[in-house]
Structure formats: structure tokens, C-alpha cells
Amino acid sequence: DDENNLDALPGPPRHPIIGCALEFLKISPRGLFLKMRQYKEDYGDRYVIKMMKRRILHLSNEKDIEVVLSHSRNIKKSKPYTFLEAWLGTGLLLSSGAKWHRRRKILTPTFHFNILRSFAVVMKERSQHLVEKLKGVEGSEVNLLPVISDYTLFTICETAMGTQLDADKSSKTVEYKTAILEIGNLLLGRLTRVWLHNEYLFRKFPIGRRFEDCLKKVHSFADNVIMERKKNWKPGQSEVTEDDVLIGEKKRYAMLDLLLEAEAKGEIDLEGIREEVNTFMFEGHDTTAMAIVLGLMLIADHEEVQNRIYEECQKVLGDSDRTPSMSELADMKYLEAVIKEILRLYPSVPFIAREITEDFMLDDLPVKKGSEVSIHIYDLHRQPHLFPEPDAFKPDRFYSGAPMHPYAFVPFSAGPRNCIGQRFAMLEMKFVISAICRNFRLSPKEKGYRPALLADMLIRPEGPIYVKFNRR
Numbered sequence: 001d002d003e004n005n006l007d008a009l010p011g012p013p014r015h016p017i018i019g020c021a022l023e024f025l026k027i028s029p030r031g032l033f034l035k036m037r038q039y040k041e042d043y044g045d046r047y048v049i050k051m052m053k054r055r056i057l058h059l060s061n062e063k064d065i066e067v068v069l070s071h072s073r074n075i076k077k078s079k080p081y082t083f084l085e086a087w088l089g090t091g092l093l094l095s096s097g098a099k100w101h102r103r104r105k106i107l108t109p110t111f112h113f114n115i116l117r118s119f120a121v122v123m124k125e126r127s128q129h130l131v132e133k134l135k136g137v138e139g140s141e142v143n144l145l146p147v148i149s150d151y152t153l154f155t156i157c158e159t160a161m162g163t164q165l166d167a168d169k170s171s172k173t174v175e176y177k178t179a180i181l182e183i184g185n186l187l188l189g190r191l192t193r194v195w196l197h198n199e200y201l202f203r204k205f206p207i208g209r210r211f212e213d214c215l216k217k218v219h220s221f222a223d224n225v226i227m228e229r230k231k232n233w234k235p236g237q238s239e240v241t242e243d244d245v246l247i248g249e250k251k252r253y254a255m256l257d258l259l260l261e262a263e264a265k266g267e268i269d270l271e272g273i274r275e276e277v278n279t280f281m282f283e284g285h286d287t288t289a290m291a292i293v294l295g296l297m298l299i300a301d302h303e304e305v306q307n308r309i310y311e312e313c314q315k316v317l318g319d320s321d322r323t324p325s326m327s328e329l330a331d332m333k334y335l336e337a338v339i340k341e342i343l344r345l346y347p348s349v350p351f352i353a354r355e356i357t358e359d360f361m362l363d364d365l366p367v368k369k370g371s372e373v374s375i376h377i378y379d380l381h382r383q384p385h386l387f388p389e390p391d392a393f394k395p396d397r398f399y400s401g402a403p404m405h406p407y408a409f410v411p412f413s414a415g416p417r418n419c420i421g422q423r424f425a426m427l428e429m430k431f432v433i434s435a436i437c438r439n440f441r442l443s444p445k446e447k448g449y450r451p452a453l454l455a456d457m458l459i460r461p462e463g464p465i466y467v468k469f470n471r472r
């Protein structure tokens with residue numbers, strides 16, 4: 001085992017050969033979440049965990065995070081992400097090097113403003129459906145996650161693949177939806193059981209076989225959609241022209257159409273399309289669902305925040321009950337501040353991790369190739385020197401326009417590997433939260449309740465969250 005500068009940093013006790021591995025034996029998802037918070041208390045915002053030969057540098061201060069995230073070549077993802085590879089292949093989220101650069105270039109236009117306008121039509125309709133659904137359960141305590149997951153899953157499915165999951169209740173669609181939701185739980189089960197990290201052992205256990213089964217269903221559904229869409233697709237059909245800006249909302253693109261366009265130009269093959277469609281389905285539904293669920297919980301608990309969102313909607317839209325346009329949503333600055341404050345307290349992706357492929361300096365600390373770096377967005381966002389009273393929900397932090405360190409708030413990451421779906425996600429959250437606050441007064445089941453959180457690739461509450469919706 002080589003000498004390494006990182007060994008001089010603080011961290012949990014390291015034993016010969018195994019390092020800190022004993023700390024993590026038999027740990028529950030809840031235990032792991034608490035342990036990571038405790039380490040930050042004990043060892044500060046730059047510490048090291050050694051696991052066998054692996055050295056993982058944990059960071060939660062804005063200056064270090066800026067150096068890592070803005071590095072143009074240290075963009076390789078580290079170990080925990082490989083569990084996703086069987087599902088997503090090496091699509092945009094997991095690829096690195098030249099392949100990542102190529103894909104990022106092909107996919108960037110997918111989130112171009114004009115195309116977002118077409119996605120906005122779907123979001124508008126979906127948020128209206130959701131409001132109607134909530135009217136049906138008015139006054140009762142609603143378990144948010146199942147309702148909101150349907151909303152985000154249906155939205156991403158229609159925008160990514162052009163398929164309406166709820167229009168057709170065939171066994172294939174139900175199977176797809178159930179399998180996608182189950183994969184999330186199986187991944188969590190694997191992440192927190194160290195012995196299941198080994199690929200061979202994982203496949204031997206029932207959890208591994210179940211995972212395999214779900215993957216088959218998800219892949220076969222996506223493959224069918226891709227082939228169907230390809231059959232009816234003609235070159236040039238999904239090129240965005242200036243006319244589309246004028247007719248705007250009439251055309252409906254799916255992300256898949258733009259990938260088929262790239263295929264016709266020889267930029268990507270069918271396997272690549274499959275990777276990217278699966279990547280969008282994964283990245284595009286649970287992330288937004290968690291933010292909306294935890295956000296509605298916070299809004300329900302803060303009547304003054306609800307009232308200000310409502311008043312802002314009234315100011316922008318007057319008494320008409322139509323849904324807002326994209327530019328009207330852009331004018332809702334208070335709503336935007338609320339969403340940012342939600343993502344500060346509950347960043348859907350609580351940490352990200354890199355494998356270092358090129359030596360670099362972290363201020364005065366050399367970090368060698370082969371080390372790993374974990375960036376704790378959750379802890380960064382609760383640093384008291386950046387956000388006084390860090391646990392309090394105060395949207396005015398983002399409304400006042402006070403300057404902030406550019407890497408103090410990074411729910412979508414930052415730098416070259418930031419979230420490509422960031423504007424899509426913000427738009428989706430604005431549609432749904434404004435639609436809900438215009439129609440309902442929200443109240444919590446229990447005032448001041450905050451759920452216990454679990455350590456996972458996404459932030460996850462331990463139990464259900466209930467909110468009551470009463471019509472305004």
C-alpha cells in the first residue's frame with residue numbers, strides 16, 4: 001500500500017489492511033445516513049475513509065467542491081454508480097472520457113428551450129390531472145409518494161419516449177411501472193449490504209435474481225417503444241425549425257425522436273439510444289418525485305409560504321383559471337426561491353462521487369490518481385456559514401438576491417458534469433407546485449414533522465409523508 005498524503009487527514013479509525021471497513025458492517029440505510037452526518041461533526045468538512053486499498057476523500061465545503069466539480073478531466077464516476085450499469089449501460093450518467101463528450105454533445109439540444117416548450121405541454125396536462133385527482137381525495141390525509149411518483153413517472157415517460165403510461169392499462173405498462181419502482185428498492189438493499197457489492201454474490205442471492213427479472217421487463221418495454229417509434233419515424237421529422245417556435249405548443253417531441261435523428265446521422269446506434277432512454281427514465285422521475293414530496297411537506301407546514309405562492313400566481317395570472325405559460329412561470333420569482341430552498345434542504349441527489357483519473361491539487365493538498373472523492377451536497381447545503389439557521393425553511397434566502405458563493409448551492413451539481421435535465425426539472429416542479437397551491441390549502445398531518453432520512457443514491461424519507469389538501 002503506497003504512501004499517500006490523504007492518510008494524514010482525519011477520519012474514522014483505520015485498521016491495518018481492512019481500513020475502516022468494520023464501521024460499515026451490518027449498517028442499516030438509516031444508520032449509514034446518521035453515520036455520515038456524525039463523521040462531518042467529528043472530522044470536519046475534509047476527511048478520509050479508507051476501505052481496504054481504497055481511499056475516499058469526503059468533502060462538504062464550497063471551496064474544495066468548486067475545485068473538484070470544475071475540473072474538466074476528473075469526470076469519471078466511482079464505485080457506487082457501477083450498480084446502475086446493468087440497467088443504464090454506459091449512457092450519459094455513467095460514461096466517461098470521449099464517449100461521455102460525444103453523448104453530451106448529442107443530447108444537449110434535447111433540452112433546448114424550444115423543445116422544453118413541447119415538454120411543457122405534457123407537464124401542464126399532467127399537473128392538471130394531478131389537481132383533479134387531489135380534488136377527489138380532498139380533506140383526507142394523502143400519502144404523497146405514490147401519487148407524486150405517478151405524476152413524475154408519467155411525465156418523463158411521455159416526454160422521453162412519447163408513451164402515455166396511464167392511457168393504456170395493459171399488463172406490459174403496469175409491469176413496467178412496477179418494475180421501475182421496484183428497481184429503486186432493490187438498489188437500496190444492495191447499497192447497504194457490503195457483501196452484495198460483489199457482482200457474483202449479488203446474482204446468487206434472491207435480491208440479485210429479482211433485480212435481473214425487473215431489468216428484463218424494463219429493457220424489453222423500452223426496446224419495444226424504441227422500435228415502434230422508429231417504425232413510424234422519418235428523417236427530418238424532429239428537427240426543430242423557427243416555425244416550431246411560432247406554432248410552439250402544437251408539436252410534441254419525445255427525447256427519443258431526437259435520438260432517432262442522431263441515429264440517422266450516424267452519431268449514435270440503437271444500443272446507444274437504449275442506454276440514453278433508460279438513463280432519462282432513471283434520472284428523470286425519482287429525483288423530481290423526492291423534491292416534490294419533501295417540498296409539499298415543507299409548504300404544508302408553512303402557511304405564509306403557501307399564501308405568498310398563491311398571491312404570486314394571482315398577480316401573474318389574475319383571476320383566470322388557465323395554467324401558466326413558460327414565461328409566466330419564469331416571472332414567478334418567489335416560487336423559484338421556494339423550490340431552491342426545498343432543494344437546499346433536501347437535495348434529491350445527496351452526494352456524488354468521482355474516481356480521480358488525473359493528479360490534482362486541492363488547495364495545498366495533492367490528490368493522487370486512483371483516489372475517490374465524495375461530495376456531500378446535503379452537508380454543504382447545511383453549512384451554517386453559508387446558510388445561517390441551516391435547518392430552517394426560509395425561501396427568502398433565495399428571494400433577497402443576496403450574493404452567494406457559486407458552489408454553495410449545487411443541487412444539480414455544477415461544472416462540466418452538471419445535470420443536463422436541470423431546466424426540465426425546475427419547470428416540472430414549477431408547474432406542479434403552482435397548480436397545487438392555486439387550488440388547495442395544504443396542511444400537515446402533524447405540525448413540524450420531519451421524516452428520518454435514509455442513505456441511498458437519492459434522498460429518501462424512511463416512512464410515508466401525509467398532507468391534507470383543502471380546496472381554496
Ligand code: HEM
Binds near residue numbers: 092
Ligand atoms: C430535482 C430534480 C433533479 C436533481 C436534483 C438532479 C440532480 C442531478 C445531479 C446532482 C447530477 C450529477 C450526478 C453526478 O455527478 O453523479 C445529475 C446528472 C444528470 N441528470 Fe439530473 N437531476 C434532476 C432531474 C433530472 C431530470 C428531470 C433529468 C432528465 C430529464 C435528469 C438527467 C440527468 C442526466 C442525464 C445526468 C447525467 C449528466 C452527465 O453526466 O452529463 N436529471 N442530476
